[in-house]
Amino acid sequence: MSGPRILLLLLAQLALTMVLAPLLAGVINKVKALFAGRTGPPVLQLYRDLAKLMGKGQVLSRSTTGVFLAGPAVAVATALVAALMVPMGAASAPVAFAGDLIVFVYLFALSRFFTVLAALDTGSPFEGMGAAREVTFAVLAEPALFLGLAALARFSGATSLGPMLTRAGHGWVGGLASGPLALILAAWVIVFLVENSRIPFDDPNTHLELTMVHEVMILDHSGPGLAMALYGASLKLWVLGALVVRLCLPLRGTWWIDWPAFVAAMLALAAAVGVVESIMARLKLRRISQALIAALVSAGFGFLLLLLQV
Amino acid sequence: MLLPGLFFSALILAALSGVPGLLSRGSGGRTASWMLAGAGLCGLAVAGAVLYGGHPWQAEMPWALPGARLRFQGDALGSFLLAPVTLVPALLSFYSEGYWSDEVHAHTAPRLRFFFGLATGSMILLTAAANAMLFLFAWEVMAFMAFLMVCISDQDAAVREAGWVNLVAAHTGALLLFAGFSVLAWRNGGSFDLGPLPAGFAASPAGTAAFLLLLAGFGLKAGIGPFHVWLPGAHAAAPSHVSALLSGLLLKMGILGLLRILAWTPDPPLWWAGLLTGMGAASGILALASALGQRDLKRMLAYSSIENVSIMFLGLGLAFAGKAKGLPVLTLLGGAGALLHLLNHSLFKPLLFMGAGSVMHATGTRDMERLGGLAKRMPRTALLFLAGAAAICGLPPLNGFAGEWLIYLGSLRALEPRGWIWGVVPLAALAVIGALAVAVFTRAYGVVFLGEPRTEAGAHAHESPPAMLRPMGILACLCALIGLCPWLLAPALNRAAGELSGDPALRLGGLANLGALTLIAALGVPAFAALWLRLRRAPSRSAGTWDCGYAVPTARIQYTASGFAQMLTDAFRWVLLPHERRPRIQGLNPRPGRFSVQPSDPLLDRALAPLFLGAARLANMLRFLQSGHLSIYLVYVVLILVALFTWTLA
8 A cells, every 4th residue: 555545544544433432332322222111321422421521620539640640541542553453444454564463452451551550559449359350351351362363364374454354354255264253253252342341241331339340440530531541441342343343344345335334334233232231131250251261262263173274 | 802802801890890899898889880880881892793793703712621612602692692691780780789788788798799790790601601611610600609699698597498499409400401411512522512413413312312401401590380499489588689680681591591502403303392382381371370379579570580481482482393394484583582582571670670679678578468559659669660560561662562572473473374383372372471461560560559558668668769760760761762662673683583593694674573663652652641641731639539438448448469369369279279278167157267378389399399308318318328437438439449340340
């Protein structure tokens, strides 16, 4: 791709992510309201909340240091950089190079590092609890993600997210790859739900239940800090969602079909998450590790099956 | 002649840096630091000339010892280690002027400086030693100095015990190395000169024996599992700047030995790669799981050293596999990854040990459960420790990521058709290790520096003097520099890894785009800075932490280090076997009970300690031979002579 086209793609992808990311939460909540027979909050509610919170002042705990504010800032910054590295409506991402998938995953590890420290900075037992859970689940979630990526690297012969996912998107029809790809998709969906703290693994809507992970870590943030924490979470939902969507979306190669198809698939993913949240209860804490081990095994089998075929 | 001259100046300056302090009281610390700094400049000049200028050097002198020659070879591989080995001790020495000052430790400080200088000198010698006898001589000096430094606070029983285990392990290692080098010398027709091995040797039984002996010997020094048993105790018992030297540099000499084996062997069998990879994966994960169970800050850092050595083993495994399968790309990426991680670890681990030392200096304890809230009382130390913690977790944009990234790229390349399919093991292991490292270091930083002080010890801490902060600052800046611009090291890595793969034309440039890491940092860091400043500038007021309306929150309700790690340590209980005491809860109104859990090292406690005790008991049974009468000993001599006589006649 030529320089100006990359720049155009970069700006398009950045704008799309920044503008549409909070929409996913609205779609999820609307679907849940429909299932429950309620009217529910407007689809654009999160945008309003963010605008309101950004205009407010904040209450800072006397226990905290500069790390506390770094938590949400790192979460937004890393998610924005990651948004430039995952392919969306085009075959390749604007920032792409051999091995970019490793950087992509480690950006989220960086975000986790600071979110956890920000939680511990308050000295609150609740936030310590959430932080302990967050680092525990990551130990299983990261290898599941990586095993899937390793399988795709083997399948596509590439080490950059763009060609890997594009090849996978075309691999579903006319070949024996659909089985292993389905296993990887299953693994990634679990990782996607865990990493984004969705039901059945975590409940983003309650605030004082003891089985929570992400919401409990940002308990002490207020005003702009809370806005950034929420915005960072919705960016993460969008970016990891893009990874899942592109795994099973065959591209046509014409931009006016691919981009709308991508956005539609993202909204469909949000609706699916809403359906899952409506029909399932939250799992016991112990079951989360078991589900993640299932994801790990599923990705591992996907890898082995692809080995036999390629 | 210039380069050998500079090298020997560095060697002599470092080795003798402790001597002026022995002769005169008072200014010994400062003199030693400046001598080590001079050694550092000389060493960096040599390393730069070899690695960037491409001027390898050699020197040779006769030696009276049989089979031994004073043979030095300044190749790229050794020079890559020479840079940290000369630079870091100088920084540690400046730090020790505040940490282990002559005023407080009048008796031990001069001695410690002398040992420190000799240990540094012997490591400088090791980077260029090209004769097995010379190598073993330097190796023994280094190991013995390490023992003396660990035992410097010998009035403490735990220190003596750690020193004892260290000494036994070091000498077992030296013995194994001697045996391994002897096999090589036998193959070379009696010459102990080290150099490339002939093709076909590696696959022969002698080659297998030599490899296993050398692997065990070097593994004992590097502290890879299952040879790690001496390491945590020794690193926790030593003064912090010594722990930093041991952990940051001494361990790397074991890795250097393995890198040399890789460079000498043209055709290693594939199972060597599998063995190294398996050891790296298992010990990396278990070391971090053990680290999560530690309350002692320095023991925790020691276990993390095992984990980092394991990452280097994963890189080495890929490099060996590349050579075995004729894929130089794997050797380049794995070898360069191992080398870069080695360099990185020799920067951030001393930084973290110095941070731990400052914490001990300020609070008098290294028990994490008694600390907390230090970031407000010692903000500069906290910031520097945070930089080290983020770097050691391998998080971009710091240096730890760059090294791990190369190993990841190597394992992805191994997955290509006709590659090495076991390359998926380092990939999966690194993913688990990365996530566990985040858990270990968020726990350490969060419990020690964040929140509220848990005891009085933490509440009255004070910031360290600038003399202790400056060396830490320099290391933190180097970590950031390598992380932001890893391509600065590309020529050096190309040359050193070229010696490993035997294909000097191969370049990292086309395989790993190190500039991309700079691009990512250039995108992310300004975004972060803008967002963080926006939050800092937002109008705010302060209040207590939200406590859900609970009326009397205390610092004791905070999550403890043990609580934070509990879910993970429980998951590893079946292999780490902690000593646990649970109260039995009976009846409707159970009596008060106590719960206690103590981390253990199953290998040391349940296998090696009984083994050595048994050996000691056996040896005791032979004591009747030692009567102390000269006449009996003369009878022994005669009996042996007669036995030899009959044997030679028959």
